Amino acid sequence: MYTKEMILSYLPEGFALIGPNTISDSTTPIHIICNNGHHWDTARISNLKKGVKCPNCRKIWNKVTPKEFETKAKFLGYEVLSEYLGAERKVRVKCI
Numbered sequence: 001m002y003t004k005e006m007i008l009s010y011l012p013e014g015f016a017l018i019g020p021n022t023i024s025d026s027t028t029p030i031h032i033i034c035n036n037g038h039h040w041d042t043a044r045i046s047n048l049k050k051g052v053k054c055p056n057c058r059k060i061w062n063k064v065t066p067k068e069f070e071t072k073a074k075f076l077g078y079e080v081l082s083e084y085l086g087a088e089r090k091v092r093v094k095c096i
């Protein structure tokens with residue numbers, strides 16, 4: 001059994017819980033809003049624990065061009081060191 005406080009403790013920073021306020025186990029779907037405002041109503045604590053991110057944010061990153069990636073990375077304080085080949089591939093960055 002997870003209470004609202006326990007559920008909130010598993011949400012990444014900036015995420016909000018819509019409901020439910022209690023769930024029976026970590027695989028019960030919860031409805032949350034990510035820090036970019038996406039509704040995600042099939043989120044599970046078991047996946048959040050593994051570091052699974054908002055699927056809508058992932059889609060956005062999938063669509064960016066290498067140039068847009070570089071611009072975003074720079075904005076976030078990173079220098080891109082290797083070629084950006086899509087959201088599923090690793091890319092080397094340096095914290096600046």
Ligand SMILES: [Zn+2]
Nearest residue numbers: 034038054057
């Ligand atoms: Zn999102």
